[in-house]
Amino acid sequence: MPAGGALKEATAMIARDTYLDLDPVTAHGLIRDGHAVLIDVRELGEYAAEHIPGALLHPLSGFDPRALPQDGAALILQCGSGKRSATAMAKCRAAGVACCGHIQGGIMAWKAAGLPTER
Template structure:
């Protein structure tokens, strides 16, 4: 049985700083329609519905940090990784909702115009 470690939640400001330093790979585990509607700059999309821990980027210098809408699905992704022996244990606490509440920028799709907006 793989050894699990406690799930660590980072604050939005901690994740933003690590992204700015290019020190992490941010992985969004929400569904493609959610990701298309609004996302964090630089986040990759690995939906939880088709999630495969073995397909995650690995072996690099930058650790993977998960995020979702509120933190529940990203915690689930961590549990799946740990069960598969993939050593990932960090996520954005509160998800993209906490990110927005902190006033951090996102990319949004405007369905009325089809425009992609850089929202600050």
């Protein structure tokens, strides 16, 4: 699917409150265009060493879905490889907190796609 088509489909799925395994390029487009907020569920040391610009830190070790932004923005979860963010997504579902999905492959896949990080 062309990148534009994937972005359009992801935006539509967010509107339907469907959870997604997002590829990094689609997630980047949603975040860049203001359709979503990125939540980093890694630990503070990992975040301090390197993170995706604009990501909000909510470590899985103390993860409370009710502490996430509730301003109506779609939430995308992210970790190092995609495992912790999938766990956090399940916690969101159990708590009734809407999130649109997580970045499949985490920050490792984000960097492999050539997308920006900061220290």
